[in-house]
Amino acid sequence: xxxxxxxxxxxxxxALARQRTTRWSQTLGPWVPWxxxxxxxxWSAVARTDQFVVGVIVxxxxxxxxxxxxxxxxxxxxxxxxxxxxxxxxxxxxxxALTGAVVGSQTGDVVFPFHLGxxxxxxxxxxxFSFGYGLVLAILIGATLAVPVLLAIDRFVYQPLLRRGSxxxxxxxxxxGVAISMRGVMLLIWGPTGRRYVGGIRTTxxxxxxxxxxxxxxxxxxxxxxxxxxxxxxLYRTRLGTAMRAMADNAxxxxxxxxxxxATRRWTWVVGGGLTAAAGCLLALQSQLSPELGFILxxxxxxSAILGGIGSPHGAFLGGLxxxxxxxxxVGLGVISPGYKMAVIFVMLIAVILLRPRGLLGAQS
Amino acid sequence: xxxxxxxxxxxxxxxSGYGEVPIVRDVSIRVGHDEIxxxxxxxxxxxxxxxxxxxxxxxxxxxxxxxxxxxxxxLTPEKLxxxxxxxxxQTNNVFPRLTIRENLxxxxxxxxxxxxxxxxxxxxxxxxxxxxxxxRAGRLSGGQRQTLALARALMLEPVIxxxxxxxxxxxxxxxxxxxxxxxxxNRRGTAVLMVEQNAxxxxxxxxxxxxxxxxxxxxxxxxxxxxESDEVRRLYLGE
Numbered sequence: 001x002x003x004x005x006x007x008x009x010x011x012x013x014x015a016l017a018r019q020r021t022t023r024w025s026q027t028l029g030p031w032v033p034w035x036x037x038x039x040x041x042x043w044s045a046v047a048r049t050d051q052f053v054v055g056v057i058v059x060x061x062x063x064x065x066x067x068x069x070x071x072x073x074x075x076x077x078x079x080x081x082x083x084x085x086x087x088x089x090x091x092x093x094x095x096x097a098l099t100g101a102v103v104g105s106q107t108g109d110v111v112f113p114f115h116l117g118x119x120x121x122x123x124x125x126x127x128x129f130s131f132g133y134g135l136v137l138a139i140l141i142g143a144t145l146a147v148p149v150l151l152a153i154d155r156f157v158y159q160p161l162l163r164r165g166s167x168x169x170x171x172x173x174x175x176x177g178v179a180i181s182m183r184g185v186m187l188l189i190w191g192p193t194g195r196r197y198v199g200g201i202r203t204t205x206x207x208x209x210x211x212x213x214x215x216x217x218x219x220x221x222x223x224x225x226x227x228x229x230x231x232x233x234x235l236y237r238t239r240l241g242t243a244m245r246a247m248a249d250n251a252x253x254x255x256x257x258x259x260x261x262x263a264t265r266r267w268t269w270v271v272g273g274g275l276t277a278a279a280g281c282l283l284a285l286q287s288q289l290s291p292e293l294g295f296i297l298x299x300x301x302x303x304s305a306i307l308g309g310i311g312s313p314h315g316a317f318l319g320g321l322x323x324x325x326x327x328x329x330x331v332g333l334g335v336i337s338p339g340y341k342m343a344v345i346f347v348m349l350i351a352v353i354l355l356r357p358r359g360l361l362g363a364q365s
Numbered sequence: 366x367x368x369x370x371x372x373x374x375x376x377x378x379x380x381s382g383y384g385e386v387p388i389v390r391d392v393s394i395r396v397g398h399d400e401i402x403x404x405x406x407x408x409x410x411x412x413x414x415x416x417x418x419x420x421x422x423x424x425x426x427x428x429x430x431x432x433x434x435x436x437x438x439x440l441t442p443e444k445l446x447x448x449x450x451x452x453x454x455q456t457n458n459v460f461p462r463l464t465i466r467e468n469l470x471x472x473x474x475x476x477x478x479x480x481x482x483x484x485x486x487x488x489x490x491x492x493x494x495x496x497x498x499x500x501r502a503g504r505l506s507g508g509q510r511q512t513l514a515l516a517r518a519l520m521l522e523p524v525i526x527x528x529x530x531x532x533x534x535x536x537x538x539x540x541x542x543x544x545x546x547x548x549x550x551n552r553r554g555t556a557v558l559m560v561e562q563n564a565x566x567x568x569x570x571x572x573x574x575x576x577x578x579x580x581x582x583x584x585x586x587x588x589x590x591x592x593e594s595d596e597v598r599r600l601y602l603g604e
Contacts, residue, residue, distance in 0.1 A: 239470070239474070242463065242467050242470060242471060243471065243474060245460070245462060245463060245467075246460045246463060246467075246471045248462075249460040249461055249462050249463060250457055250460055250461075252422070252442075252454070252457075253454065253457065253458065253459075253460060254460075254471070255422075255441065255442040255443050256420070256442050256446065256451075256452045256453075256454070256518075257446065257471045257472050257474050257517065257520075258443055258446035258447060258474050258475040258521070259443065259471065259474050260443055261443070363461065363462055363503065
C-alpha cells in the first residue's frame with residue numbers, strides 16, 4: 001500500500017517535471033541556440049579575430065558544399081555520403097589539369113605532356129598568391145568536369161534504385177559505395193601521399209579590417225563569396241531555382257504544375273554538384289589534396305547541413321560558417337588538442353538539435 | 366446535358382489502382398464543356414483514385430482517358446498539364462516554402478511569357494492573395510491555402526480543373542467561399558470535375574453528378590436529380 005502511494009507520488013513528480021521541461025523547451029528552447037551561437041560569434045570575432053577569420057574562410061567552403069548536400073537531399077532524395085569524395089575528386093581533376101601528374105612506378109610521377117602549367121606564364125604568381133592564372137583555370141575545369149561524373153552516377157546508380165522503390169537507407173548505403181569507389185580511383189591514379197597544387201612558401205598579406213592572413217586565403221574568400229552569390233541568384237531569382245525549391249517542397253505538385261522533374265533533378269546535380277566540386281577545389285588550396293580527406297570532410301559538411309536545417313540552402317551556408325568558426329576557435333583556445341575539433345563541432349550540433357530539432361533555419365514540422 | 370462536341374474529359378471503362386488491387390473498376394465518366402461535375406460516394410469508393418488515374422499519377426490498367434476526344438491514356442501529369450488539365454490535390458496542394466507569388470509562378474511554369482499578366486488576372490479573381498504576395502504559403506490559414514491552391518491551378522487557363530475534396534477540413538464559412546470560387550471559375554469558362562464528401566453542397570452547384578461505390582459506377586444524373594434520389598438521400602446525405 002505504502003509502496004503504491006510512493007509510486008504514484010513519484011509518477012506525478014515525473015509528469016510535472018516533464019511538463020515543465022516541455023513548456024520551457026517549447027518557449028525558450030528554440031531561441032537558446034541562436035543566443036549562444038550569436039554570442040559566441042560576437043565574442044570570437046572580437047577576442048579571437050585570427051581564428052574567427054580562418055573559421056569564416058573554411059566555413060564558407062563547408063557552407064557551399066552543404067548547400068549542395070541539402071539540395072541533393074531535398075530534391076534528388078539522396079543522403080549523399082559520397083559528397084566529401086566528390087569534393088576531393090574535383091580537386092584532383094583540377095590538380096591534373098594544372099600539372100598533368102599521375103602516380104607512376106617507384107621512380108615517381110608520370111607527367112602527361114599537355115597541361116595548363118605549360119601555358120606561357122600560367123604558373124607566374126598573381127599578386128601575392130602562390131599560384132598563377134593556370135590554377136584558376138584548373139579549378140574551373142575541375143569543378144566543371146566533376147558535374148558529368150555526378151550526372152552519370154545519378155543516372156546509373158541512384159535513379160535505377162529509386163525506380164525500384166529503394167528506401168532512403170539503401171540509397172545512402174549506395175552513395176557510401178560510390179564514395180569508396182571514388183576514393184579507390186583517386187588512390188589508384190594519384191597515390192596515397194598528400195599533394196599540393198603548387199609548392200613553395202605562402203605569403204601573408206595585410207588587408208584593411210582583417211588580421212594578417214595568407215594571400216591564398218583571401219582568394220578563397222573572394223571565390224567563396226562569388227559562388228555563394230551565384231548560388232543565391234540561381235536558387236531565388238531564376239525560374240529554374242524556383243522550380244528546384246518547388247520540387248524539394250512537393251514533387252507531385254511540381255508535376256501537376258508541368259515542371260519536368262527529371263530535368264530539374266539533373267539541374268540539381270549541376271548546380272549542387274558544381275558548387276560542391278568548386279568548394280572542394282578551393283578547400284584543397286586551403287589545406288591539401290589527399291584521397292583520405294574526402295571522408296574527413298563529410299562530417300563537418302553533414303553537420304553544417306543539419307545544423308542549418310536540412311533542406312534549407314540559407315541554413316546550410318550559415319551552418320557551414322558556424323561549424324568553421326566553432327572548430328577553429330575551439331582549437332585555437334589551446335585548451336584542447338586539434339584532434340578534438342570534430343568532437344567539439346558534434347557536441348554543439350547535438351546540443352542545437354536537442355533544443356531545436358528542425359535546425360536553425362529548417363522548415364517547421 | 367450532352368454537348369454535340371466530344372466531352373472535354375472522358376474516362377472510358379477505366380480500371381486502376383495501387384499494387385495488385387484495383388481500386389477503380391470499369392468506371393466511365395464524362396465532363397462536357399462548361400460543366401461542373403461532382404463525384405460522390407462513400408469513403409473508399411475510389412473517388413480520389415479515379416482522379417489520380419485520370420491525371421496520370423496512376424497508370425490505367427484497362428480503359429482509356431480522353432481529352433477533347435484525343436486518347437491521352439498513359440500520359441504523365443507533366444504532359445497532361447499541357448493538354449489543358451489542372452489538378453488540385455486534397456492535401457499538400459501548395460509549395461509551403463515558396464511565397465504566394467512563387468507558387469503562382471510555378472503554376473504558370475509552362476508559360477513562355479505572360480506569367481506576370483496571368484498572376485495579375487489571378488490576383489483580381491482572388492484579391493486575398495494580392496494582399497501579401499511575398500508571404501510564404503506555409504504561413505497561410507487553411508482557407509487561404511485552398512484559395513492559393515485553386516489559383517495555382519488556374520495559372521495555365523485550364524480547360525478542365527480536377528478538384529480532390531476542395532472543402533475538406535475547412536470551416537463552414539470557407540466552404541462557402543471555396544464553392545463560390547468554383548462557380549466563378551466555371552462561369553469564366555473552365556469545366557470542373559470534383560470529388561466531394563460534402564455531397565449536398567457540391568451537388569447543389571453541379572450540373573451533373575456520379576455516384577461511385579466499391580470502385581464502380583452506381584448512379585448518374587443531374588445535380589438536382591441525385592439530390593432528390595431516394596438512394597442518394599438514404600446512403601450519402603444521411604436522411
